[in-house]
Amino acid sequence: MVGDRTQYDDKLDAILGVAAEVFAEKGYHNASIRDIARACGVSLSGLYYYFQSKEELLYLIQDHALGNLLSSLEERLNEVSDPEQRLRALMENHLRYFVGNMAEMKVLSREAGYLGGEFGQRVSAKKRRLTDIGTGILTELQPESDVHPRVATFALFGMMNWLYTWYHPERDVGVERLIEDMTRIFLAGYGFGSSGLEYPRGDRRGGRCQDDLVAR
Amino acid sequence: MVGDRTQYDDKLDAILGVAAEVFAEKGYHNASIRDIARACGVSLSGLYYYFQSKEELLYLIQDHALGNLLSSLEERLNEVSDPEQRLRALMENHLRYFVGNMAEMKVLSREAGYLGGEFGQRVSAKKRRLTDIGTGILTELQPESDVHPRVATFALFGMMNWLYTWYHPERDVGVERLIEDMTRIFLAGYGFGSSGLEYPRGDRRGGRCQDDLVAR
DNA sequence: GTTTTCCTCGAACGTTCGATCGAACCGCGC
DNA sequence: GCGCGGTTCGATCGAACGTTCGAGGAAAAC
Numbered sequence: 001m002v003g004d005r006t007q008y009d010d011k012l013d014a015i016l017g018v019a020a021e022v023f024a025e026k027g028y029h030n031a032s033i034r035d036i037a038r039a040c041g042v043s044l045s046g047l048y049y050y051f052q053s054k055e056e057l058l059y060l061i062q063d064h065a066l067g068n069l070l071s072s073l074e075e076r077l078n079e080v081s082d083p084e085q086r087l088r089a090l091m092e093n094h095l096r097y098f099v100g101n102m103a104e105m106k107v108l109s110r111e112a113g114y115l116g117g118e119f120g121q122r123v124s125a126k127k128r129r130l131t132d133i134g135t136g137i138l139t140e141l142q143p144e145s146d147v148h149p150r151v152a153t154f155a156l157f158g159m160m161n162w163l164y165t166w167y168h169p170e171r172d173v174g175v176e177r178l179i180e181d182m183t184r185i186f187l188a189g190y191g192f193g194s195s196g197l198e199y200p201r202g203d204r205r206g207g208r209c210q211d212d213l214v215a216r
Numbered sequence: 217m218v219g220d221r222t223q224y225d226d227k228l229d230a231i232l233g234v235a236a237e238v239f240a241e242k243g244y245h246n247a248s249i250r251d252i253a254r255a256c257g258v259s260l261s262g263l264y265y266y267f268q269s270k271e272e273l274l275y276l277i278q279d280h281a282l283g284n285l286l287s288s289l290e291e292r293l294n295e296v297s298d299p300e301q302r303l304r305a306l307m308e309n310h311l312r313y314f315v316g317n318m319a320e321m322k323v324l325s326r327e328a329g330y331l332g333g334e335f336g337q338r339v340s341a342k343k344r345r346l347t348d349i350g351t352g353i354l355t356e357l358q359p360e361s362d363v364h365p366r367v368a369t370f371a372l373f374g375m376m377n378w379l380y381t382w383y384h385p386e387r388d389v390g391v392e393r394l395i396e397d398m399t400r401i402f403l404a405g406y407g408f409g410s411s412g413l414e415y416p417r418g419d420r421r422g423g424r425c426q427d428d429l430v431a432r
Numbered sequence: 433g434t435t436t437t438c439c440t441c442g443a444a445c446g447t448t449c450g451a452t453c454g455a456a457c458c459g460c461g462c
Numbered sequence: 463g464c465g466c467g468g469t470t471c472g473a474t475c476g477a478a479c480g481t482t483c484g485a486g487g488a489a490a491a492c
Binding site: 027029030084110112113114138141142145146147148150151152154155156157158159160161162163165166167172173177178181182184185186187188189190191 | 243244245246300326328329330354357358361362363364366367368370371372373374375376377378379381382383388389393394397398400401402403404405406407
Binding site: 007008042043044045046049 | 438439440441442443
């Protein structure tokens with residue numbers, strides 16, 4: 001049987017959720033284990049029954065977020081083959097999960113790079129999987145794009161991950177609108193509808209141009 | 217006279233530069249004052265002659281970066297009135313300063329929100345000035361845009377500020393190319409040249425390259 | 433009823449941190 | 463040579479941190 005969740009698992013998940021919120025509010029380094037214990041209603045030492053170190057706690061949160069993000073993404077992508085629709089699926093998946101799990105994603109975005117050793121490698125590997133999927137879709141969408149794939153990929157993720165800096169669900173536009181607007185910006189550009197954009201017309205061949213592409 | 221820089225000023229600037237690099241490498245909270253003292257070749261207590269607290273040191277770095285960014289931007293914008301050119305100027309200014317001062321900008325981006333009280337307010341005010349300029353330009357460029365101005369603004373800055381996460385000058389494309397690619401993505405969209413974009417005026421065909429850039 | 437396993441806790445340890453303070457050093461005008 | 467700001471330092475402080483440990487209780491297994 002797969003669904004045999006113990007009390008232990010449930011409580012660990014609850015702790016991860018609360019810890020993510022504390023980390024999101026005060027930052028990983030500013031938040032003490034004592035803060036988290038207080039927020040969880042557990043004693044300081046009681047926490048250590050569920051993880052071995054503060055660093056592992058951060059890892060568990062980040063791994064949990066990336067795991068959900070990835071599995072949900074890969075599920076969605078299995079149903080779509082058109083590159084543009086795949087990109088839309090990626091963005092919708094990412095933004096929806098982001099807004100629905102702000103604390104987790106804030107910790108994932110802001111506290112990146114603070115995990116070392118084994119933990120850091122595991123998180124990096126999953127992040128790499130995510131960005132590779134992004135790069136793959138982008139090069140499918142534009143096999144001969146003038147834009148460097150790595151720049152395009154991180155422009156895309158930067159646009160979305162920066163959310164944790166400014167987005168407030170109660171004050172800002174809803175998720176649907178957010179998805180719509182960002183998709184539009186990335187795919188069609190903010191200059192759509194403007195009269196004199198110079199990009200479309202490409203008669204002049206610039207000097208540097210063809211050395212890029214080919215995403216390895 | 218304006219140019220009467222004392223030894224004190226010079227050394228403070230040097231300290232700010234070194235401190236920015238230490239903060240950029242280890243993170244603000246992981247870097248101790250002792251680390252910075254060592255990197256500066258000064259004793260621990262010797263540092264406190266130049267600032268009063270670690271928090272003020274962070275403030276000085278962030279304020280310095282934002283100050284340079286803003287004054288350089290406002291200078292450029294004084295020479296341009298066309299909205300699209302103004303946006304290009306903003307992006308070029310931002311990206312060029314970012315790449316040229318990675319440590320400072322990494323600290324500014326990653327360590328945002330950790331300053332409280334007076335320091336935090338002053339930094340927030342300058343950031344606000346920057347984003348307001350961005351929003352202003354964007355609404356000039358597209359007065360009736362379907363995209364929410366706030367979303368567009370932070371999509372733009374997110375795209376650029378995320379640089380600190382991935383960009384390595386020695387491995388990645390140069391600044392000029394970076395500016396070109398990001399400008400193109402934000403203005404014309406990554407979907408340019410693609411066949412079936414449903415967005416209004418989806419007419420734009422992918423030109424090969426244009427070496428625009430005007431050198432400046 | 434007794435044993436065993438799972439879970440929780442208070443109290444404490446050793447370390448590191450940001451910050452302070454008074455003494456010493458230095459180059460300069462007198 | 464002397465005094466005097468401006469500058470640097472070693473020594474040290476109290477506080478807060480992450481982590482440990484062994485005792486205790488509760489619930490399950492026998």
